[in-house]
Amino acid sequence: METLLEILADLHPDVDFTKEDKLIDDMILDSFDIVTLISEISEAFDVTITAENIIPENFNSAQALYELIQQLEDEE
């Protein structure tokens, strides 16, 4: 989770990702951020996020994103 929070903070240093749970709904993360995130997460966690996984539910909070990563790690 720490690694993920570092990645997110690098994108938007001014956002408190431990508290925010509407990252997509409030447009804190836009589509460019998501694509950058996919690439960073793939590098850091060695998982593959596909287009099917890119839904607001998976990206609205750091916790949701971490759960996605764990799910993908289990599947691979």
Add this chain to the structure above:
Amino acid sequence: MLFTSYEFIFFMAVLLVLYYLVPKKSQWVLLLLASYVFYWVANPAYLLYIGVTTVTIYFGALKIEKNLNRQTEYIKLHKEELSKEEKKEYKKQQKKIRFRWAALFVCLNIGILAVVKYTNFFLTCLSPVISLFSGNEGVSVVDLLVPMGISFYTFQAVGYLVDVYRGTIPAEKNLFRFALFVSFFPQLVQGPISRYSDLAETLYAEHSFDKKNVAYGLQRILWGYFKKLIIADRIFAAVSTILTNQEEYQGAYLVVGMIFYTIQLYADFTGGIDVTIGVAQTLGIRVQENFNLPYFSMSLKEYWRRWHISMCNWFRDYIFYPVSSSNALQKFAKFSRKRFGESAGKRLPVYVASFVVWFSTGLWHGANWNFIVWGLANWAVLMISEELEPLYAKFHSKVNVKETKWYRAFCMVRTYLLVCCLNLFDCYSSVTDTFRAFKSMLTTFNWQILWNGALLKVGLSGLDYIILAFGVLVMSGVSIVKCKTGARDFVASKPYPVRFAVWFGLFVIVLLMGTYGIGYDSSQFIYNQF
């Protein structure tokens, strides 16, 4: 049968009466019949194209869902026997099969779109090569029928198929209900490109007569007609005069023409969508908004979240994300990091994926190089803005203006002018002519045309300008009201005489001051060619 025709008004009147008389469970059937009648009146041959798309996508989705269900059953049945690796391998194989079915039907339908819309474009591009081998100079164009709205309904159907493939929606089991989703007539003209998950429930539901829905729907239609007939069709006269004669109209004329075109495009496109959403609302059906006050945007990035929202979301979800998350681009991301460092390595894959999106968006808009250049010009501006972000952040950290009204106004005006310039690529089929126009704007100084009466000789009279100014003011006023509340809610909250005056007044204005048959096909909406 187009939105601003008497035939359409008669069609809607009859449909509305029948819709609320038939048994509610048959309402969707009536809508399907109405949609096919609507399309048949436009051209009976269109029905073949929309029929092929409907049937192929319908069967494709069922095939994919059947495979997914079989996979789930198999895993459930052999849960204890199969190892984790075996389950993973089985799922991978089945996904490959589903992918092949999805790819087949997507390629078939995009292929139909490509052939009818882009054959002549490809032939023109390949003309030098073809001439080399054939010995003839140039190639003959092919006369192909382009069904109305083919770009819209094809994308809508393909989006549905991909959603079924992704498992986010169930496949529609009833072919005729699916046919209604593809052919729902208000959307055939200019979209929006709806998602099955947004539209299906409201489309197939049983609708009782609701006075508010019918009233608000009719008001929305009237508002669309106002924008189209009072503003768009009127201002077209000047746009057409100025922008089709670059020899005579240079410098300030072109600036005026460019701004007028953007006003025309806004009024025409949003007016058409107002009619679409209004028609649907009279039937109790909720169609998603396609615009959100785009000229209040502070940047081009924000503009593309507010303009033609359904198209942008479609390209984001079905092109941008799949391309970005593809193996090829992930490998490129790794390579970029190693070759160009972390910072550039992070940004390059985004830029490549965006390039694909904007190239496709340009191509979707029209079968000509000027549209592709328009798309790539948008891409270039967006990428440059991304690169300048650190500079902007530094500026704002030193100069505290970001939240001031004048800075916000500056950003809105800057974005508006940028959009005007980009839209100019729409107006000339030759990209060279567009650049020639920009050069003329910057080098020919004839701003006296603004006060010496020259602008009264470009197809608009003094009265036309007064009506246009009134129309643009009303349009802007409504937009400002919409920032806080719905415009119809705002009017509905006023006393009855005020409400009556507003709507009756609008009706009379459209009737008396609408631009009807000026030598331009006033029943065509700009985006109707899609």
